[in-house]
Amino acid sequence: MGLNRCHNFHEFRRLAKQRLPSPIFHYIDGAADDELTYKRNTAAFDDVDLVPNVLAGVEDVDMSVTVMGQKLRMPLYCAPTALQRLFHHDGERAVAKAASKFGTMFGVSSLATVSVEEIAEVADTPKMFQFYFHKDRGLNHALLQRAKDAKFDVMALTVDTITGGNRERDLKTGFTSPPKLTPSSIFSFATHPMWAWNFLTKPKFDMPHLSGYVSEGTSLAVSVGDYFSTMLDQSMNWKDAEKLCRDWDGQFALKGIMSVEDAKRAVDIGCTGIMVSNHGGRQLDGSRAPFDQLAEICDAVGDKIDVVCEGGIQRGTHVLKALSVGAKAVSGGRLYLYALAAAGQRGVEKALENFRIEIERDMKLMGVARLDQLSRENLRTH
Secondary structure (H helix, E strand, O other), X not given: OOHHHOOOHHHHHHHHHHHOOHHHHHHHHOOOOOOHHHHHHHHHHHOEEEOOOOOOOOOOOEOOEEEOOEXXXXXXXXXXXXXXXXXXXXXXXXXHHHHHHOOOOEEEEOOOOOOHHHHHHHOOOOEEEEEOOEOOHHHHHHHHXXXXXXXXXXXXXXXXXXXXXXXXXXXXXXXXXXOOOOOOOHHHHHOOHHHHHHHHHOOOOOOOOOOOOOOEOXXXXXXXXXXXXXXXXXXXXXXXXXXXXXXXXXXXXXXXXXXXXXXXXXXXXXXXXXXXXXXXXXXXXXXXXXXXXXXXXXXXXXXXXXXXEEOOOOOHHHHHHHHHHOOOEEEEOHHHHHHHHHHHHHHHXXXXXXXXXXXXXXXXXXXXXXXXXXXXXXXXXX
């Protein structure tokens, strides 16, 4: 199966599964516990139907949005995700270049494998830095300063990883960063020689934002769950978030908000955006899907702060449903990570192009020429 045959999310996933060693694929693909929340994130969209209008004059449509002060050519952006050079040797470089080509935002993780300085050189569209609040205050200061110096546009503090989720697939496959050979994984690495060749011959795997502060995840193999549980500060509270917002002094969001109460507090501490997200179902299994929770959060704070729906997005119709409820934009990780694993920058470009085409087509079929014409009048629940 080649890239030109990848017309949707599931076909990128199948191609990624062919090209990645099992532990790496299941790190992307897996979620917490029984993976119920992961499945619900997408299934939630099926419970709401679109009601189109016709004869609306939709020859020309405008799918641009402004979210957290950033003008995007499409209402979808690439959420920050860790460890991207494990999935393809170009990693974050490939995603940044693809996002720039489509005029949308790209998020860079604290646990990225390419530095913010390099991303700033290759991406000329809006850039978000995702902040993990570490126990090491010196590291926290360095992360903030590097993102500032690289002139990133938005800071997003992840607030739903106070401890690692129970990702049982990673326990079964022995996934760590960097990868290590185990009796259960050695066959998978051996049967994916192109991945192994690239991993061994390209520049050494590293997480440059952590260099000089921690060895876990770079020179010392560790699972992501263990990293969250041991390296991040479990005493982080609202005062810490407010101080970080103040120190950043720009567009600032909390990533991982699921309750109305927390959404209101985000407004109170000066945030300009929130990502309604459960970390792709990778943290608390049995938690609510972002789309299920979106309406009450938008009703509470949507006129005061930009609300992003993050998680479960696989189709252009999912995007339009989230925007109809009240989200300013949507984002996701797997929606481009499978494509990155499948074919690097070309894969991410193909995934974003698929979404762009779907969103434009679906807007026309809905009878809207601009996204602000969408509303809950266009939706019905089962």
